[in-house]
Every structure is written in structure tokens, then in C-alpha cells.
Amino acid sequence: xxxxxxxxxxxxxxxxxxxxxxxxxxxxxxxxxxxxxxxxxxxxxxxxxxxxxxxxxxxxxxxxxxxxxxxxxxxxxxxxxxxxxxxxxxxxxxxxxxxxxxxxxxx
Numbered sequence: 001x002x003x004x005x006x007x008x009x010x011x012x013x014x015x016x017x018x019x020x021x022x023x024x025x026x027x028x029x030x031x032x033x034x035x036x037x038x039x040x041x042x043x044x045x046x047x048x049x050x051x052x053x054x055x056x057x058x059x060x061x062x063x064x065x066x067x068x069x070x071x072x073x074x075x076x077x078x079x080x081x082x083x084x085x086x087x088x089x090x091x092x093x094x095x096x097x098x099x100x101x102x103x104x105x106x107x
Contacts (some may be wrong), residue, residue, distance in 0.1 A: 020099035024087050030082030035075045043068065 043051040051072070055065035091099050 006098065017100045020087075020091055020101070024099065025085060027083040027087040028080045031079040035079035036072065038100050039072045039075045043071070 010071070040051055051068050052060040052064055055069050088099055088102055097103065
């Protein structure tokens with residue numbers, strides 16, 4: 001991209017970038033909160049007890065620590081990815097283009 005063409009989109013790109021940053025952050029924070037709440041509830045239903053507050057504590061069994069870290073990591077990662085995709089889709093439908101950090105990504 002030529003320097004002149006980049007300069008002509010800086011003000012629009014900067015504003016869009018800020019909007020996307022706030023929107024994307026909000027979506028992922030909310031998704032993380034919901035995923036952790038769902039995982040805690042699922043863990044209680046499956047095991048009958050609270051999930052470990054700190055899986056690295058030596059009093060937590062290795063099996064329980066690995067199970068909680070694996071399950072919660074997958075759930076939170078998946079929720080964040082889905083939220084980011086939905087946010088990017090909404091941004092594209094609202095503005096007619098992808099968010100700045102996704103425009104140049106080849107799929």
C-alpha cells in the first residue's frame with residue numbers, strides 16, 4: 001500500500017480501530033465470564049464439589065488440577081474465539097469491512 005493511500009484512511013482507520021478494540025474486548029470479556037460461570041456450574045454438577053480455586057496448589061490432586069485446567073482452558077478459549085468471530089461479523093455488517101486487525105489476514 002502506498003504511503004499516500006494509508007494517510008487518507010488514518011483518521012477513519014484510527015476511529016474504526018478504537019471502536020473495534022472496545023467492542024472486541026467487551027465481547028471477549030463477557031464470553032470469558034460466561035464460560036467460566038458455565039464451567040463452574042458444570043463442574044459442580046459432574047463432581048458434586050466446587051472446582052479448585054488454584055489448580056497449582058499442592059493439596060489439589062494432580063488429576064483434578066489437570067482436568068480443571070484442561071476443561072476450563074478449552075471452554076474459555078472456545079468462548080473467546082466464538083465471541084471474537086461474532087464481533088467481527090457484526091463489525092463487518094455495520095461498517096462494510098472487516099476490523100483493522102483482520103483485513104489483511106489470509107484464510
